Amino acid sequence: MKLCYLLLALFLAGCDNTQDTASNKTRSSVARLHIPLGTPVAEFLEKSPVSFTADCLDAVHLCWYEADRQGALLDLSLAQPEGTLELDQVAGLLIAVDGNTSNTIQALNIDLRGLPDNSTHKANKALVYNLLRTLKNAGWQKYYFPSDPRIAAGELHKLDWKESLLGTQPLSHPLFDANHEMSLEQWLGNNMFYDWYLYHGNYIAHVRALRYDSKSAPLQSAVYLISLNLMSLDTFWTRDFAEAQRAQWRTLFPAHLKERLQRRSEVESRARAAGVDIEESYSPPLMERGQ
Numbered sequence: 001m002k003l004c005y006l007l008l009a010l011f012l013a014g015c016d017n018t019q020d021t022a023s024n025k026t027r028s029s030v031a032r033l034h035i036p037l038g039t040p041v042a043e044f045l046e047k048s049p050v051s052f053t054a055d056c057l058d059a060v061h062l063c064w065y066e067a068d069r070q071g072a073l074l075d076l077s078l079a080q081p082e083g084t085l086e087l088d089q090v091a092g093l094l095i096a097v098d099g100n101t102s103n104t105i106q107a108l109n110i111d112l113r114g115l116p117d118n119s120t121h122k123a124n125k126a127l128v129y130n131l132l133r134t135l136k137n138a139g140w141q142k143y144y145f146p147s148d149p150r151i152a153a154g155e156l157h158k159l160d161w162k163e164s165l166l167g168t169q170p171l172s173h174p175l176f177d178a179n180h181e182m183s184l185e186q187w188l189g190n191n192m193f194y195d196w197y198l199y200h201g202n203y204i205a206h207v208r209a210l211r212y213d214s215k216s217a218p219l220q221s222a223v224y225l226i227s228l229n230l231m232s233l234d235t236f237w238t239r240d241f242a243e244a245q246r247a248q249w250r251t252l253f254p255a256h257l258k259e260r261l262q263r264r265s266e267v268e269s270r271a272r273a274a275g276v277d278i279e280e281s282y283s284p285p286l287m288e289r290g291q
Contacts, residue, residue, distance in 0.1 A: 033075070034077040035076060042103065052065040061101065063096075064094055065095040073113060085086030085134075109229050112131065114140040119222075120221050121184065121187060124211075137198075145171045145197070152277050158276045159274075178207075188219065201234070207228055244281075
């Protein structure tokens with residue numbers, strides 16, 4: 001799905017800043033920043049107490065605005081009508097703006113300060129799940145891509161992934177159920193990427209951890225890069241259309257969504273036949289309910 005590549009690009013844009021190795025003096029320095037999601041970028045930058053450096057590709061109307069932390073960590077307050085998300089220990093902030101579709105704040109990459117290099121897997125796992133709890137406590141909830149089956153983590157033991165029951169590897173993988181913490185054995189059995197998706201209001205969140213195992217003790221410790229990408233659902237879905245179709249994406253979206261929900265229905269039928277329970281209580285974002 002094209003939109004996932006954009007999320008990945010946002011992650012990679014800021015991952016170098018995740019491991020903050022500032023001095024003790026710098027660590028105690030914190031800049032507070034309130035970001036009203038969806039506000040015009042120019043208006044936000046004018047009022048921001050933190051300066052930003054712009055990097056623009058004028059030919060394609062794309063700009064990235066990177067927060068100049070000057071060694072300080074950031075405390076972020078991210079507001080939308082449905083509620084506010086408070087984040088601390090932010091080591092990097094990048095706002096991406098596609099002027100072809102909007103000049104408002106629609107996509108952010110947030111790098112979280114990680115633990116010291118080669119901290120234990122257990123400690124890093126706890127740090128990631130603490131971030132997920134912060135999101136859920138602020139009203140964010142698990143997100144299923146419309147083409148993915150609604151299978152919760154509790155059903156994992158019924159699945160034989162080698163038999164490809166689901167046809168393709170789902171982005172909303174049951175192992176990465178934000179409502180269930182995987183065991184350390186499951187955690188270590190995963191590859192280097194860890195991905196969770198949640199939504200709240202008009203925004204979707206992608207929590208990602210990237211793991212680099214210690215060469216001397218790979219089963220005990222590693223370096224982890226942890227980020228949180230936020231994107232408005234409008235931007236999220238616009239990117240799922242070919243560039244020539246994006247001006248009409250709202251008109252095309254109902255049929256586009258119906259096709260993906262049909263894929264889900266087919267996979268869920270196979271899953272039910274195999275004795276797997278479907279999370280029928282899942283409530284998708286409003287724009288995906290066909291209302």
